[in-house]
Amino acid sequence: MTHNKFGLGRKIPSEVEREVRRKSGFGCVVCGEIFCDYHHIEPYEDAKFHDPDKIILLCKLHHGEVTGSLNGRKMSDDTLSKYILSPYGLRKGNNVWRNLTSIEAIKLGNFLFLETEIALRIDGLDVLSFSFSDEEFPIVGVNALFFNSEGREILKIKDNVVMGVTDVWDFREEGNTIQVNSASHKIDLRIIFHNNGLLEIERLRLSYLNGTVEIGADGALISKYRDKVYALTQEARIRGGQVGIEIANGVMRLGKGERTQYFKGASNIAKNSQPSRLSHEDSAVLPNISQNQSPQTPPTDNWSEFSYNGTIAGQRISIQRMRHSHGSTAIETDGRSIRIGVSNGSPMSMRIEKMSINSIKKSASDKTEG
Structure with missing residues (x-):
């Protein structure tokens, strides 16, 4: 569904998105995770406009808990309201991403x-x-x-x-x-x-x-x-x-x-x-590191x-x-x-x-x- 019954599209205006990010502490309101989804507190199908006071940021895990799509578990409205009033990022002063893999x-x-x-x-x-x-x-x-x-x-x-x-x-x-x-x-x-x-x-x-x-x-x-x-x-x-x-x-x-x-x-x-995780498309940028260097190569x-x-x-x-x-x-x-x-x-x-x-x-x- 690209529009709801009031003709409201899925796309949230950029200025509204920034206000939502700011209110959410620039991360999931529950855990502070940086990479998030925009979640409508008011069901999207009932929304007449994208209200930044009724949209929050949630990571994949907690988005699933709030909607009940994660193993049938559902976060209570009271619990979610506490996080909305005091988002992780605003309480701690920082957001966080813990899943960065090894950098080469x-x-x-x-x-x-x-x-x-x-x-x-x-x-x-x-x-x-x-x-x-x-x-x-x-x-x-x-x-x-x-x-x-x-x-x-x-x-x-x-x-x-x-x-x-x-x-x-x-x-x-x-x-x-x-x-x-x-x-x-x-x-x-x-x-x-x-x-x-x-x-x-x-x-x-x-x-x-x-x-x-x-x-x-x-x-x-x-x-x-x-x-x-x-x-x-x-x-x-x-x-x-x-x-x-x-x-x-x-x-x-x-x-x-x-x-x-x-x-x-x-x-x-x-x-x-x-084996290196650097892709073939980077071969022109990243030099190949030979495992068998010639005697002339330091x-x-x-x-x-x-x-x-x-x-x-x-x-x-x-x-x-x-x-x-x-x-x-x-x-x-x-x-x-x-x-x-x-x-x-x-x-x-x-x-x-x-x-x-x-x-x-x-x-x-x-x-x-x-």
Whole structure:
């Protein structure tokens, strides 16, 4: 049935949906589950319009209990009314999603991270990272702390448990996507949880202390320090290393390795006999990890691989397949100069397949007198 007897369609207007999400605490009113259904308290067939005061969010489990379709069990109206008056998300200050499965790779815009312990670190805070267990199953969870452009926390992930802050303008889910807005057309965060093990941060406006990272609609990643643009990354890929992007003390580092020995269990990610969940359609984006590397190929437990295309400190940089030893950094910049292949206090080796660096010519309007 597409319309009820009053001609009311099933589609709830977007502004009503947002009001329902807000009143429900941006999650199931019973348990706070992020991924939910819209449930009419007043039977839909008797509704003359979509009233946000008579619609709530319920997860699949509790939707089944409320309607009585779950093994014949039915939640009483009195019990449901208590949850409606005091939704989980508003009582706790956060909603929750506990069913995130293992993540094999992370994308920040067009920046891909594989086998990298910390994807993003700002002023000493690991914003986006993996947690590790034993050597047989090295990746046990993803951890994240996301802030908006004003530095307020909006969502966190702890060992694959997602918790969103409910004191926001809007927090919505659709399919496998979570989006947080601070205004109608101001997206602070959009995350896509792909079924193949890829966690993609498609949009981002994040500020923490002195560092800022933004991802626009085209996937380009902008890295700033105290509002000064350090890098505009059109496309990049890191495999290995400990820190993918680090912004601290006026310096940005890409592909940073802090130890000569790679973190525990990481070398076995490439050698794990379990098949990857990454789909064939991602093969053009995600590099194949060979289990039988040739003698000419540096082993993944001693080397990191880095490719980059973008602008850093006013220079257009293109790097194809740089391999550098752990304990070294691929690129380091203070916003004025660039260093490529930087030792972090131990002997290092580096090999680059192809690289080009070109200055960006300023137009006449950009030049200043003096």
